[in-house]
Amino acid sequence: MLAPNLLPLQRRTAHQWFCPTPTERNKQIAQQFCDATWGKGRLAVVDQFTSPDFIVDYPILPAPLDRDGFKAWVSDVHTALPDLQFTMTDVVGEGDKVVIAWTAEGTNTGPIGFLNLEATRRSVRFSGIIIYRLLEGRIVEERGEEDAIGLFKQLGLLG
Secondary structure (H helix, E strand, O other), rough: OOOOOOOOOOOOOOOOEEOOOOOHHHHHHHHHHHHHHHHHHOOOOOHHHHHEEEEEOOOOOOOOOOHHHHHHHHHHHHHOOOOEEEEEEEEEEOEEEEEEEEEEEEOOOOOOOOEEEEOOEEEEEEEEEEEEEEEEOOEEEEEEOHHHHHHHHOOOOOO
């Protein structure tokens, strides 16, 4: 079942109805999910957009996360950077995969729980990519890469 509250499946053009291809539909789903979670910190959409066996894997994490772990991590990021500005710079889709390049910036005014670090009060700007894999309109996997070294330098954790 597709996640509710998605953009319309069809839109009227000057000449006919337009129905997106499965790849275009996957891009819509991934963009809406990415914006809602990373962009706005809305955790309720995680269960709505993902499959029950959703898995998240990033090099910065000690181990892959399930839905609940992902919600905790997104919440942690938005607590650490309450003014987070998250921008998707590129979106590319092919079959069941969608790749989103992004930039993020904000000021670390809250604790960073997953790093066990108190607020540094430093402004940061970093970037990365996310690769989503979808199956039957649901996100089953999120894998990402981020500029962790650049982020850690800006936070004063590395020289």
